[in-house]
Amino acid sequence: MIFQKHSKASFPKFLMTFAAFLVFTFAASSAQAQAKKKPAAKKQTHMIAISNFKFAPATLTVNSGDSVVWKNADVAPHTATGKGFDSGTIAAGASWRFTANKKGTYSYICSFHPTMKGRLIVK
Numbered sequence: 001m002i003f004q005k006h007s008k009a010s011f012p013k014f015l016m017t018f019a020a021f022l023v024f025t026f027a028a029s030s031a032q033a034q035a036k037k038k039p040a041a042k043k044q045t046h047m048i049a050i051s052n053f054k055f056a057p058a059t060l061t062v063n064s065g066d067s068v069v070w071k072n073a074d075v076a077p078h079t080a081t082g083k084g085f086d087s088g089t090i091a092a093g094a095s096w097r098f099t100a101n102k103k104g105t106y107s108y109i110c111s112f113h114p115t116m117k118g119r120l121i122v123k
């Protein structure tokens, strides 16, 4: 009888301690999981077609660290030339890759055909 009385009193206490331990463990592990789930923004590759003496899209917005590939689909050579970057000659059928690391708005042209205009926005 004495054992029973003692047991009834201490069992909930043990349970509470155990429950508190479980809650703490779960909270700690879920906080850890959340920290792991937050990766840096994925780097993307964006395409700009050079076709019929035009850049398409003429204005492109990317995140810093993203890559931009100009693909020349014309039979004439072109360039993508702006402040801070210059592709040099992109031959017919060729492409040029640029990693946009610096934030800003960059207007660019084709140095062979300066009426060809484009704009790259790096956020």
Ligand SMILES: [Cu+2]
Pocket (backbone or CB within 6 Å): 053, 077, 078, 079, 110, 111, 112, 113, 116
């Ligand atoms: Cu051109």
